[in-house]
Amino acid sequence: MRFIFLGECVVITKIFNRITNTxxxxxxxxxxxxxxxxxxxxxxxATFNKPATVKLIGDIGRDISSAENRLxxxxxxxxxxxxxxxxxxxxxxxxRKVSVCRTIAKIIAGTFTGYFIRKGCIKAIKAWSKIPAxxxxxxxxxxxxxxxxxxxxxxxxxxxxxMGTVAALVxxxxxxxLIDAPLTKFLTNLLVKNSGGEKQ
Amino acid sequence: xxxxxxxxxxxxxxxxxxxxFKVHMLQNYGENPGNMLVHTGTLGWILSSLAQVGAVVFNDxxxxxxxxxxxxxxxxxxxxxxxxxYALTYSLKCFGAKLVSTGKLRTKRIRxxxxxxxxxxxxxxxxxxxxKQDNFSPLAxxxxxxxxxxxxxxxxxxxxxxxxxxxxxxxxxYASKKQKKAIANMQQHNMQNIQHPRGISxxxxxxxxxxxxxxxxxxxx
Numbered sequence: 001m002r003f004i005f006l007g008e009c010v011v012i013t014k015i016f017n018r019i020t021n022t023x024x025x026x027x028x029x030x031x032x033x034x035x036x037x038x039x040x041x042x043x044x045x046a047t048f049n050k051p052a053t054v055k056l057i058g059d060i061g062r063d064i065s066s067a068e069n070r071l072x073x074x075x076x077x078x079x080x081x082x083x084x085x086x087x088x089x090x091x092x093x094x095x096r097k098v099s100v101c102r103t104i105a106k107i108i109a110g111t112f113t114g115y116f117i118r119k120g121c122i123k124a125i126k127a128w129s130k131i132p133a134x135x136x137x138x139x140x141x142x143x144x145x146x147x148x149x150x151x152x153x154x155x156x157x158x159x160x161x162x163m164g165t166v167a168a169l170v171x172x173x174x175x176x177x178l179i180d181a182p183l184t185k186f187l188t189n190l191l192v193k194n195s196g197g198e199k200q
Numbered sequence: 201x202x203x204x205x206x207x208x209x210x211x212x213x214x215x216x217x218x219x220x221f222k223v224h225m226l227q228n229y230g231e232n233p234g235n236m237l238v239h240t241g242t243l244g245w246i247l248s249s250l251a252q253v254g255a256v257v258f259n260d261x262x263x264x265x266x267x268x269x270x271x272x273x274x275x276x277x278x279x280x281x282x283x284x285x286y287a288l289t290y291s292l293k294c295f296g297a298k299l300v301s302t303g304k305l306r307t308k309r310i311r312x313x314x315x316x317x318x319x320x321x322x323x324x325x326x327x328x329x330x331x332k333q334d335n336f337s338p339l340a341x342x343x344x345x346x347x348x349x350x351x352x353x354x355x356x357x358x359x360x361x362x363x364x365x366x367x368x369x370x371x372x373x374y375a376s377k378k379q380k381k382a383i384a385n386m387q388q389h390n391m392q393n394i395q396h397p398r399g400i401s402x403x404x405x406x407x408x409x410x411x412x413x414x415x416x417x418x419x420x421x
Contacts, residue, residue, distance in 0.1 A: 036298065037326045045304055045323060047311050054307045054346065061233060061348030069237055069356055070244075077364045084368040090376030095269050102270070103368070110248055145222035154345070155230030162229035163222070165240040169247060176251030184255055 062154060066165040067118035074111025081107060097195055098188075105187030113179050117171050122164030129160055231344070234293045234351025241359060242286045249278030268386070272378030276371040284366050289358035296354030300347045301329045307346055313339050 019025055048054050064072075085100045129143035130136050131151055143163055148156060172180075229236040253274045256262060262270060299305040303314055303323040310330060314320050317335065322328040330336070331343060 033326060036295075039295065040298065040302060040304060040324050040326065043299070043304060046306070048305075048307050054309075057349035057353065058345040059349070061345060061350075061352045064233075064352050064356070066237060066240055066244075069241070069352075069359070072356055073359055073363060076360045080364040081368045084365075085372065088372045088376070090372065091269060091379065095266060098266060099270070099273065106252060114244070114248075143222065145226045146219050147223070148226070154348075155226065158233045158236065158348075159226040159230040161233065162225050162236040162240070165236065166225070169240060169243050172244065172247055176248055177254065180248065181251050181255035184252070185259055189261075 062157070065118070065122055065161040066168070067115050067122060070111060070114040070118055074107055074114070077107045077111070078104070098192060101191035101195060102184070102188045105184045105191055108187055109180050109183040113172070113175055113183070117175055118165060118168040121168035121171060122161055125164040125167060126160050129163070232351065233348055234297070234355045237352065237355045237359075238286065238290050238293055241289065241355075242282060245278070245282045245285055245363075249274070249281060253278060265383070265386075268382040269375060269379040272382070273371060273375035276374040276378070277367060280367045280370045280374070281363060284362040284370070285359060288362040288366065289355050292358035292361075293351055293355040296350045297347065298326075300343075300350050301331060302326065303328065303330050305350060306330075307342070309339065309342055310346070 048057070081103050082100050085103050086096065088096055088099065091099065125143050128140050129148075129151065130140045131144060131148060132141045143160075145159065150156065151160075253271065256267065256270045256274050296305075302325060303310065303319070306314070313333075313336075314323060314330070317333060319328075319330075319333060331340070336343075
């Protein structure tokens with residue numbers, strides 16, 4: 001089994017080397033680098049002098065987890081997407097109205113469940129990723145990675161956020177069908193009814 | 201091999217894979233929250249898009265005419281959402297990271313470090329990386345915190361542009377094209393099912409049927 005795996009690795013490496021040595025690959029890579037350098041040259045240098053701004057950027061990196069990110073996306077979606085759908089002249093008025101109502105319903109339902117499920121899962125992972133010690137039940141170390149010595153560092157907090165988000169995605173496999181979809185349907189019907197249209 | 205031994209081996213494998221997965225998560229995302237947002241965001245969009253398409257398909261109260269618009273709209277939404285989310289968000293995140301690593305975007309402390317080490321002439325060059333310079337270690341924590349912050353800001357901006365501006369515009373264009381095609385097919389299908397009437401020519405009857413169909417539908421493009 002191990003030999004087969006090693007053999008596969010060698011074959012993949014050989015294929016990869018062959019691809020990266022082709023003139024097409026080298027040409028594409030060279031052009032991408034040229035484009036990247038051009039984009040960098042276009043922008044002027046910028047220095048953040050104010051300690052408050054630097055602290056804010058650091059705090060964003062530390063405190064914005066996928067839950068807050070989903071909330072920001074949802075709020076900004078409400079400010080843009082319904083207006084884009086309302087201005088879609090390619091469909092008749094009735095369809096446009098249903099489309100706007102559905103977009104609003106989808107954003108509200110998606111943001112609501114997305115935020116709370118992510119937040120809940122991250123909290124659960126934080127509770128179940130303690131450092132093994134006398135008096136700490138085994139289930140509370142279920143998500144603790146091997147070799148972790150402290151939970152009080154930046155990398156570990158980001159790990160908890162990432163693990164919580166992955167757990168949330170698993171939960172959302174079910175909640176998308178059990179909560180999101182019916183809630184979207186209910187809200188769409190409510191919005192269509194209130195906007196004077198037929199119930200969908 | 202007995203069943204107990206097989207079960208024990210399976211258990212051991214699961215435990216070992218689970219342990220490796222946790223270490224992999226810590227190594228890959230512990231130091232890079234921006235990457236985590238992009239990757240889990242893409243997975244999240246895939247799952248929620250599946251549910252949204254299902255919600256339209258199984259909603260009996262949406263008329264077939266409106267479904268011809270809403271289903272392609274959802275599929276287009278899903279495809280564009282997922283692709284644009286990943287491509288745009290990841291590119292913007294990488295560009296933000298490059299701005300920081302090449303010293304183009306910096307804090308006062310990073311600029312002082314660059315000036316002290318006479319590195320200002322290398323700032324903005326693609327091969328230059330602030331974190332790979334000598335004497336960098338005292339600045340490491342400050343630099344990492346700033347870089348992570350920029351990563352999260354750029355990936356959030358990327359996801360807002362891709363999901364909330366680019367996607368709705370693209371998906372509406374795609375869905376309306378699909379709707380036109382679907383309605384044309386539906387009309388053609390209805391025409392084929394029309395039986396030859398007595399006392400009226402087939403051309404006149406088709407004209408009447410066409411008028412009737414276009415009036416009965418709420419979808420007029």
